[in-house]
Every structure is written in structure tokens, then in C-alpha cells.
Amino acid sequence: MANKFQPILDAQKARFLSDQTKSAAWRLDQLERMERMLLEHQQAFCAALYDDFRKPSFEQLFEITVPLGNIKYYRENLGTLMAPQRVQIPKGLEATGNRGLVLKEPYGPTLVIGPSNAPVLLLLDPAIAALAAGNPVVLKPANTTPATAALFQTLVPRYFEAENVAIVTGGREEIGALLELPFDFIFFTGSSAVGKVVMRAAAENLTPVILELGGQNPTIVDETANLDTAADRIAWGHNAISGQWCIAPGYVYVHESVARAFLAKLKASIVKMYGSDPQHSPDLARMISSHDAQRVASYIVADKVVHGGRYDVEARYVEPTVLYPSTWDDPAMQQEVFGPVLPVMPYTDLKDIVSVMKRKPKPLAAYIFSQNQAHIDYVLGSLSFGGGCVNQTNLHCWIDSLPFGGVGYSGMGKYYGKAGFDALSNTKAMLIGNPDQDLDVFPPYEGKDNARSLSIFS
Template structure:
């Protein structure tokens, strides 16, 4: 149904795209309380974390609505002088790929399902939504509301678990957007290869954070404490570990402890601002990374309550259990370093992360870190907030993903850039054989610049 509708070219108009964005906006705002209630039911998301799942997609809708004319317009490009002087034109047209499958994760089940869908719709692609089955209340709400607001030829939804995802991946979609683990990302990519379907994979990794001797330690402590414990650490861009210069490490740890207590109290389990793990299995997994003699804060956990307390491990080492994979929970290893070159070199031996952060008043230190370490994106003197800015392309690199979205980058990623060379009817470029008596250099001159 969606493919037949796409072949009719109905989704290529500006009117269609604006209509889809308006419907999505109404679906969010008309049911705002129901969305936030669903997030709380699924894993106890606090009000602020509920609201940014509405606010961030709204910002992306507004960006595309305000910039659609420019994004859809054919883009003239410069040509070699020999072609330009004879009236030739180079133009890039952005056309939608077609029916796009968007598979969302559990940790931000509204935002990380809808943001890719918003980019896809703005670029003219019909969308099939697959919400996470591990957030059942949110998935049920998608299943209920999407058919009420959208023509199924434009936006449809499929719920379920592994069997449903496997069935979807057997279909010849025109584009697949997946957010989730690297393990499942490989499954998606293998399935996409069967149909040569292009993909964006937004995965994850163990995200490094560097704090040097010049850093504002209180600022660093606040941002790291919040960035690592929001959504109970179940955030693909959360700081995964912190490397702190040995001269300030002890002082930094004390400030992080104070920040966590100020944000979540002495018993975070009672805090209305601290979410739960998505499952008992995940609570048990994250608790297994805790090394008892390294605990300087926290450490309490309950599998039955899906709870792991904000926990600091210090001093941690590179071979510790918490350093062997993405933690995806509220456990933070803190390592000491002495030499910047050494710690940057060690970070570079690990898989490329989705995000990285550096706290320093020394711009040279920040620039060295940014240019030497490969990662998807990040912040200087803050954490996490880069993914809320629609003008900053968001995505991973290497094992943390491929492809970028948000803003113009998202529109371009969900569009086929169709390059056209337009020739005046009265201009003939003689590129035809026989070549024996022709000046080859002269024939090629228009393309030589």
C-alpha cells in the first residue's frame, strides 16, 4: 500500500510533507498527557525527561516547516569554466528514497522513533514505525493514535517483538533507520544488504569524558552527574567513563558525589527525578559491573525493583568489568591520568563511541582531544545537550553507527541527491569517435576546470 502510494508521487509535494508534519504535531500535542503518562508507566521517567521527548521532536518539526522551501529547492552547483562558459548548468535535486522503516529504541521511545520519522517525512518518504516492545504502554499508544491521525499510505505502525522485526526486515524497504544496540544493528544491516537498502544506524558505545587540571570542577561534576544519570543512565550519549587528571581527581570525585546527592537526595530510590531500569535483566546486568572495593558512592541495587543506585567507581582501571562494554546504566567508572597524550592514545584503542566530552579552560587541550579522538559528536564543558540542537548533525561513527540526521543533514540523509548536468540545446560537446584525427586534449578541456 505505501509503496503504491509512493509510486504515484503524492509524497513529493511540499503540501504532502507539511500535512504530515502538522498531523504529527497534533498527535503529540493533542495527547501530551497520555504520552507522558505512558513514559512513566514504562519505566518511571520523571517529568523533565518526559517533556523533552515532546519538546525535541517539536523543535525538529518547526525546523523543517520553516526551512522546507530551501531544502526542497534544486541546488545549483559550480561547473568547470569550460562548461559554465558554454551555458551548461549543474543542479542537484533531492528526491525521497521511498518507504522508510524506522525502528525505535526503548530509552527515548517517543523522541528516538519520531525524530527520524520527522526527517523522513520532511524529505517526502512514507514511514513505517516500529516502536520498542519493551515500552509497552508507549507502543500501545502509538498503535492507537497513528491510525487516527495518518492515512496508512503515509504513516503506519507495527508493534511486537523479535518475530515482527524479523518479518519487517524481510521486506524490500527503500530505507531503514535503526536506533539501538550494535548487536541488533548488525542484524539490521545484514538484512538490509539482501535488498541493497540504505541504512542509518544510530547505535552506542562507551563514551569517554576528559577532565583536565584547568576544568571548572563544579561545572564538570554537575553536567557529568546529570548526563550520566538521566534516564537512569540508559542514554546512548551518556558519559560512560571519566578520565580525570590525577592532580584534581580526588577533588573532582567529591564534587560529583555532592552533585548526585543534590540532584537525587541521599536515597535516589525515593527521588521522583530518578528513572528505573527498563527490565529486571538490565538491572542485574548493570549491577554486575559494580566492583565493591571501588564504590565511593551508591552501589545499592534491586533486581525486583529494576533499580540501580547512582554509583561511582574510583579509582577505576581500564581492565575493570565496567570498562569492557557500554554500561547503559547509572554506574560511572572514574579513572586517573597523568599525561594527555597517553590517555588520548588509550581512548583511541577502543571502539569509536557515539559521543565524547571534554572539560577544560584550555582551548588547545579541547581541540587536541576533538581532532585526535574519533566519535560521533559531543560537547566542550557540558554533556549530552548537543543532541537537542537541530542544526548539529547527530549520529555515530564506526561501531557506534553510520549516517547523520537532524536538520539539513537529516533531510539530505533521507534524500537521494540526484545530480543533473543540463546542456543548452545549441551547444554540442564533441565526445564522439572516431578519435584518430581529433585533439583529445581539446575534447576533454571543458571538464578540466
């Protein structure tokens, strides 16, 4: 049976093969259309995000302003990014009039599958990088954010020709059908379990992928840390979007000498941000589904609750909760929590806990709060993770000069800014020869000074 989405791919492939998408004019036009869609319907996007899971106003606007910032970056830097790059080649070749160039060319029609936790931002940011690199795009928003997906379904055809940017909504059946098609690139943001499905499907067509996944992100608070700063930034980083943030601190190791003081400040920070009854706070989002609320609530171990612990599954609400002292055997430590339940564990020796963490799946992010440079250098040098912060949480992933992505189980490939343009472009390496000067490297070899001939490559 014919794939129902084949006509979309065929139309985008035809547009790509026409070479129109390789021009700066096409790329700038698509970015301008994306910008207008966001600006002219900002209120509608914010309302959809609230309808889907009561995302607070600041977090709504965050989903609009970050893609707009990325559009601005690509608009201002597109000429430089697209320009051929002169590279150094062996001196012998250069002396005979040859030169090396690196060209960046688009891959072709690109499938972008977005997640539910940031359904605008994490769908559009990869698409913006793909368009800047000259690729037509098929957008697949998350079906678990129905209001946002419906808005995309309405707006995308108004602003884009389907040959350039198309929208497909639906659930597992639609994703399965899309993954059967031979796209030239696939960009997926979501869980590691689904990431494996995407990668298996991509392998059938040898399609390159970027996988932005997740993991249980470690946070270390050592004995030298500014505890006020650490408490505020961890409380926000962990509970923003109700913990449904792939880069959220997943657990905290705190030095035993400051554990009691840190816990007191962490609890105070949570109350300062969300009040004594967070269920009525306008600043705390809901879980994306009742299933996820039940899942996260199941991680709460009653006798380890030092703050929070309440939940209402029907209302998709889980209170910001702190568990202490947690261990690696606790339910919340068996997988990415992806919700507002934070395990905290005491430690005595930094090298011991880093040794433990190094044997776990590599996380998307890691954070350390310390004023001891030797401690900071040791963690950054010994522990593998996608990216992170020192004395800060979460914000690294929205800076266009910092490549963002995972490693190992938490994903593959980096994007944002120049890294995004490069990732969504094929790097075409070229040696430009001198047509008027011979190279003495051809047969017959007998009687030649082969060492002298080969010296041009050194």
C-alpha cells in the first residue's frame, strides 16, 4: 500500500532538486516566513501552550523568543556560513597552484519530530537550522500537545508552500509512516526509547540523524559552593516546566558537611518561587498527561520526603518534591524522572561519586556548584556529558554560540547557531587543481624519484 505521505516527500524532493533551496534568497524567505508566523500569532501560541499544560506566561514567551533569536542569528550570519571556506593543504600541493575548499551543501528534505515539553521551541529550532542550511522541512509536532499541534496545522500552510515546509499531525501511526520514507535527514527530540526506534528506521535508508534525547542529569554541590545561589538555580532548573525539561537537574549530590544547610535553602527557594501550595501557583506547569503524573508520583518515597510530596493525578499535578537521603536503589534513580521530584544524596569524596557517575549512561547535561577550581576541573575533565554549567543550570542550551546536544545514551549530534548550520549541511571537501602545472605522481613509477614525487603531500 502506498505511503500516504509520499506525495509530500516527492514535492519537497522536486523543489530541492531544482536547486532553489540552495540560494540565500530561498533560505532568507523561509526564515522571514517563520518569523512572521511567530510574531503575528504570538498570543495564539501562548494560549495553546497554556491549554495543553498550563505553561506559565514566562515559559510561554520563552518558547517564542528563543526561536526568534535563532532566526536573527541565521539572518545576520547566513552569508558567512554559506561562503566557501579556504583550508590549509600540504605545502607541496599549494606550491603547485592547488588550493583546498570546504563547501556546505544542504542534505535535502528533512523530517523534524518535536517533543511535548517545549512543543514550539523544540520543533522550530531544528527546523530553523534546517531551513538556514537550505533543506525543505516536514514538521511533526507532538500529539500529546493537541492545542499546539492544531495551531501549527492551521498556520503552517498559511505561511509556507508545502514544497518548502509541510506539517503532519497525528500519533504513532503517522510517525511510523513518516519514518518509512527515505528522507535525507531526520531530527528527533524526545525519549531515548523512541530515539532507538527512529534510529532503526533511519538505518533502513541510511539516513543521517540528530537525536536529542535525555537522561538522569547529575548536579554536584560541593562544600565550597554558594548555597544560596545553588538552591535558587537548582530549584528553578529542576521545576521549570514542572520538571519536564530534558536538561533539568535530575539528582543532586551534596557534600555531607553542607547537606543540612543546602536542604533548608532549597526548600526555602521552592516556597519562594511557587508558594506553600504550588497547585495554585500560576508559575508551575502541569504534567503533560495524567499517565505522566502517575508515573512521577510513583517515584515519591514517603519516608524520604523532606519537602512536598503531594499530587493529584487527575489534575496532572505533582508538587515540587525533594527526597533525602536518596540512594541509587530508589525508584527515582532508575531512570530520568522528567518531573518535579528531586532525589538528593550526600557524599564525602568527590572522586568516589564521579567514579559512580562515569559508570552510568552518559547524561545530556551536568552541573557543578563550587568555588574550588580544582574540583570544577576534575569534574569537567573526568565526566562525559552533552553540555552543562558551572554555578548555573539549564541556560547553556539557549546560547547560539554553544553547540547543544547529547552523547551516548543522551543523543548524538549538536545544533544551535553555527553548529546547527554545520550539522544540517553536508561538508563537501574540494581540492581545486591547477590545470597548467603537472604533478609527477603518475605511472610509470620505475626510474622516478618517488620520494620526491610524494613530498608534495607533506
